[in-house]
Structures are given as structure tokens and as C-alpha cells.
Amino acid sequence: MDKLINKIGRVVEPGKVDFLEKTLKNPEGKEVLIKIVSSSICGSDLHIFKGKHPSAPLPVTIGHEFSGDVIAVGSQVKNVKAGDRVTVEPCLVCGECLACRTGNYGYCENISFTYRNGDGAMAHYITVQEPYVYKLPDSMSYDEGALIEPLSVATHAVRRAGVKLGEKVIIIGSGAIGILIAALSRRSGATEVVVVDHNDAKLQMALEMGATRTINSKNEDVCQIVNELTDGYGMDKSFECVGVEATFIQAMMSVKKNGLATIIGIFENPNITIPATRFITHEIKIQGSQGYCWDFPVALSVADSIPLKKLITHKFQLDQLQEALETCLSREKGAIKVLIEP
Template structure:
């Protein structure tokens, strides 16, 4: 293999990125070397860029939503070959703890992600293990392929919530994950899917992807709107996709008795005040949802039914990573998903 040099973007301090370079090693064992074609900005990348991610200290490489071409494989690789167009489930698991040994690797006691180990996807190349590499459907573009990872996050949340036919759902937050959750809830049989957000353009996108109602939370009271939509009974299931005390409590208070809230958002401030008595008076349930576990195959199937391309609002070159992150944080940019092409 010819000598390759990798350029990797990282956040060095709040609001500032730089690039490091290193030689690319030939893959050994079950390792697969991928030339990255498309890499998307995730909400967690933005928390990191602000220096406010609760579990990721700086400096750190970033990027874990990506697609590309396989350019070399180790001697033990069996199902992936050079030339394959792929995406990657960017988890790092130990394979030894009780969760891993029972197939529940999403609960691995040593769970991490490739970017936290120095292998960020805001780069030219990345080396990963074969079990986490997935071939893309032939009709899916590289840019859309980079969105399989966030779609898997949404799939995991919707599957955990066990959405049923005829249920009424509230999704708070119309970022990419919230929009995907809304679309998947409709595909799963929810007859009422309401999306709440501050952005008019994002709410318009929610309607295009299958939402039945939208609430502009900058102009309307979310809980009053929910009461009107449900004749005062409340929502069957809510998804919190923002990560704020206000939206967490909106999710709780919107529920009907015995309702379920699934929390997906990352909380920069993890200590919040909640109306605890609501758990007793309404017997509501709250659960978290993080990442994925056997959800990538489902996301690849669902990518054929959801217009992922419509979520991509901006594209940048890799060297423009600083501008791309700043654009993602600029509310006036009306961005949903930003893709970088190394």
C-alpha cells in the first residue's frame, strides 16, 4: 500500500478547531481502511465545539457520521472488500463484559466511540473493525450514507419507545434526530405526530417528512397546544430531542396518564429541576435512549423510505470545518444537516 497521510480535524478549545496529520498504517487482522467521502456534523460535535459536552473533554477529534470507499483490508476480513461503498457504526466495545457477551453491546461497560479514541471522521481516512462496517444500498449517495448513523440513533429511540398503531406522539426538537424520529413514528403507525421547535423552516421540513401537526414553541405554549390536540387527555408518548430543562419538563407534562417519555437530547447542564409529583399522580414513565445496538441494519432498510437528502442543507470542504461548525450553530443559517466532503 502506498504511503498515505491523514488529515484529522479536532476541537482544541471551545470554538476553535485545528488539524493534525499522521501516517496511515496498512490494516491488519479484522481492520478495514476507508477513504472518507462524506462526513456529517452531529449535535454532539456541536456540544464538543462549544466545550460543553458533559462526557467529552478537549482536545478531541470529532466526526462519526460518515461514508466512503474501502481501500484496503486486513488478512482476517471476510465480508468486506476493496471498492465497497460503506458506512460505519462508530462504537468501540470491549466484547468481554456481560453485556457484550449477551449481545447487548450498547450497554458495554467500556462503551466508547471512534472519535473519542482519536479516530474522528472529519478526516481523509479512517480505520475500523470489520464487524461495524456496513455496505450501503446501491441507490444511496455518499452524503445520504453519512446519515445512516443519526438515522440509527432515531431508530433506536423509536424502537425503545415501542410506537404502536394509532398512538399520538410529541417530538420536541426538530433537529435531524427529531425529524427522523417523527418520520419513523409515522412509518411505525402513529396516527398523530406533533413536532415542536422554534424554527419555521425545520417545522416545514417536519411536515414534509410526515408530521401531522407542528408547534412553533416560540409563539405557542407547547402544553396548551398539546391539550387542544388531545382534548385535554395528553400525548401517549413523547421524545425529548433538545437537552434542556424546559423541554424535558414539556415532555413530562405533555403525557397522558401512564404515558412514556424517551429522552434523546444531550444535556450540557445535567442537573435540572423536574415536577416529581407527576410521576405519582399520572404514573408516567421516563427512559433514556443513547446510540444504537443492532439498529444499523434497520436504519439501512428505512433509508429507502425516508428522504434523507432533504435534510442536507449545507456542504463544505474538510478544510472549512471551522466555518461549517459555526454555520451549524448559527440559527439564522436554517441548517439541519451539514456535510463535509474531504
């Protein structure tokens, strides 16, 4: 392989990016070298950009939702080859702890992600391990392939919640994950899928992707509408996709007795105050959902039934990474999914 120089975007301080340059090595063992074609900005990248991600201290490379072309493989790689179009599950696990040894690698005691180890996908190239590489279907574009990672996050949340035929679900937050949870909940048979936000453009997108009803929480009373939709009982299940105290409480208060709230949002302020009595009086259940575990194959199998391209609102070149991140944080720009095309 000819000598290649990789350019990798990172957040060096709150609100500021720069680029590293590294000489790429030939892949060894089970390593797969990928030329990135499309890379998507994730909500966690934005927490990092603000310097407020609880698990990713600065400086750190960013980007983990991507697709591209395999250009070289190590000697032990068997299932992919140069020329394959792929996406990647960007987690890193030890393979040795109890969770890993029982097949539950999503609970690995040492779990991390590629971008936290210097292999961010806001770059020209990335080297990953073969077991995490998935071929894209011929019908899937690179841009859609970059969205398999967030679709897998949503898949994991919906599967953990066990959304069933006929259930009523409320999703608080209509970013990409919230919208995809709405789409998957509807696909799973939920008859009422309500999405809450204060951005009308995002709420409209949620309707187009499968929501049956939206609530603009800036000028509508969430609890009142939930009571009207459920005859006062509450929703079967809720999903919190924002990461602030107020929406955590909304997720708790929106579900019926014995209901389930699933928390997905990243909390920049992890210490919040909640109405604990609700656990007792309503016997509600609250669980977290992070990442994925055997969810990428499921996401790939259902992706053709979900119009992923609808989520893409902006595209930038790698050199425009600073502008791209600022666009994501601008309420005026109406960004949902912003892609970087190296």
C-alpha cells in the same frame, strides 16, 4: 499500500478547530481502511465545539457520521473488500462485559466511540473494525450513507419507545434526530406526530418528513395545543431531543397518565429540576435513549422510504471545518444537516 498521510479535524479549545496529520498504517487483522467521501456534523460535535460535551473533554477529534470507499483490509477481514461503498457504526465496545456477552453491546460497561479515540471522521481516511462496517445499497448515495448513523439513533429511540399503530406522539426539538424520529413514528403507524421547536424552517422540514402538526413554542402554548389534540388526556409518547430543563419538563407534562417520555438530548447542564409529583399522580415513565444496538441494519432497510437528502442544507470542504461548525450554530443560516466532503 502506498504511504498515506491522514488529515484529521479536532476541536482544540471551545470554538476553535485545528488539524492533526498522521501517517496511516496498513490495516491488520480485522481492520478496514476507508477513504471518507461524505461526513456529517452531529449535534454531539456541536456540544464538543462549544466545549460542553459531558463525555468528551477537549482536545478531541470529531466526526462519526460518514460514508466512503474501502481501500484496504486486514488479513482476517472476510465480508468487505477494497472498492466496497460503506458506512460505519462508530461505537467501540469491549466484548467481555455482561451486556456484550448477552448481545446487548449498546449497554457495554466500557462503551466509547471512534472519534473519542482519535479516529474522527472529519478526515480523509479512517480505520475501523470489520464488524461495524455496513455496505451501502447500490441505490444509496454517499451523502445518504453518511446519514445512516443519525437515522440509527432515531431508529433506536423509536424502537425503545415502541411506537404503535394509532398512537399520538410529540417530539420536542426539530434537529435532524427529532425530524427523523417524526418520520419513523409516522412510518410505525402513529396517527398524530407533533413536532415542537421555535425555528419555522425546521418545523416546515418536519412536516415534509412526516409530522402531522408542528408547534412553534416561541408563540404557541404547547400544553394548550396538546390538550386540544387529545381531549385533555395527553400524548401517548414524547421524545425530548434538545437537552435542557424546560424541554425535559415539556416531555413529562405532554404525556397522558401511564405515558412514556424518551429522553435523547445531550444535557450540557446535567443537573435539572423537575416536577417529581408527576411520576406519582400520572404514573408516567421516563427512559433514556443513546446510540444504537442492532439498529444499523434496520435503519439501512428503511432508509429508501425516508427522503434523507431533504435534511442536507449545507456542504463544505474539510479545510472549511471551522466555518461549517459555525454555520451549524448560526440561527440565521438555518442548518439542519451540514456535510463535509474531504
